[in-house]
Amino acid sequence: MPARLDLRLYLVTDPVGCMGRDLAWVVAEALAGGVTMVQLREKQATTREFLERAWRIKPICDAAGAPFIINDRVDVALAVGAAGVHLGRQDMPYADARRLLGPRAIIGLTVHNMAELEEAKATDADYFGLGPAFPTRTKPDAPAPWGMDEYARACVLAGRPVVAIGGIGPHNARTVLAAGAHGLAVSSAICSADSPKWAAMELAALHARLWPS
Numbered sequence: 544m545p546a547r548l549d550l551r552l553y554l555v556t557d558p559v560g561c562m563g564r565d566l567a568w569v570v571a572e573a574l575a576g577g578v579t580m581v582q583l584r585e586k587q588a589t590t591r592e593f594l595e596r597a598w599r600i601k602p603i604c605d606a607a608g609a610p611f612i613i614n615d616r617v618d619v620a621l622a623v624g625a626a627g628v629h630l631g632r633q634d635m636p637y638a639d640a641r642r643l644l645g646p647r648a649i650i651g652l653t654v655h656n657m658a659e660l661e662e663a664k665a666t667d668a669d670y671f672g673l674g675p676a677f678p679t680r681t682k683p684d685a686p687a688p689w690g691m692d693e694y695a696r697a698c699v700l701a702g703r704p705v706v707a708i709g710g711i712g713p714h715n716a717r718t719v720l721a722a723g724a725h726g727l728a729v730s731s732a733i734c735s736a737d738s739p740k741w742a743a744m745e746l747a748a749l750h751a752r753l754w755p756s
């Protein structure tokens with residue numbers, strides 16, 4: 544049975560953000576702290592390195608019952624049998640990815656503004672990554688952050704689960720959740736934390752307070 548979409552606390556990995564620590568250790572700690580979904584994001588890796596890392600991280604996610612998502616690369620997702628992909632504006636178009644991955648795969652799309660939201664809504668993508676919510680150093684090519692009023696409108700108009708991404712940490716997680724985001728997608732606040740486990744626990748607790756299950 545494939546792992547189901549659970550956006551509450553979505554770890555987006557960053558090998559630089561791990562600051563020399565083993566990615567598998569960071570992911571395992573984050574999952575132990577309450578991360579519900581993991582995206583392997585490798586912007587510098589060769590295809591072979593990306594695959595090697597995916598083969599290492601996938602069993603850790605499988606053991607925790609957390610969907611394992613691949614950033615950008617449908618071929619890598621297919622090769623390792625990942626739960627799905629996250630696609631942005633430069634990546635494979637949604638319809639092609641859906642055809643290749645099939646109806647059960649989780650496919651997420653990036654949404655930067657209202658115009659992109661309208662386009663994305665024409666698909667049956669499983670979720671939208673709405674960002675950047677705040678300034679971020681992890682993605683230097685990201686556009687300017689959303690304003691929170693428009694962000695709140697976008698969460699309503701999306702008509703499906705939305706995960707907030709970009710500069711999210713314990714100091715501002717409440718703001719995006721109060722605006723209507725269903726989940727928190729987090730990179731540096733977990734990958735670079737002294738304890739990825741404690742960082743995840745803090746964010747998971749914040750989420751639980753605003754979206755009690």
Ligand SMILES: Cc1ncc(COP(=O)(O)OP(=O)(O)O)c(N)n1
Pocket residue numbers: 553555582584614615629630631632633634651652653654671672673674682706708728
């Ligand atoms: C959950 C989530 N949301 C947005 C993004 C950004 O994707 P993209 O715009 O394709 O940029 P890169 O991550 O590929 O640099 C994401 N990865 N995850």
Ligand SMILES: Cc1ncsc1CCOP(=O)(O)O
Pocket residue numbers: 555674675678679680681682685708709710711728729730731732
């Ligand atoms: C991949 C991505 N897309 C928009 S912002 C971002 C980076 C998020 O990283 P951080 O949580 O460290 O700001």
Ligand SMILES: [Mg+2]
Pocket residue numbers: 614615629630631632633634
């Ligand atoms: Mg991308």
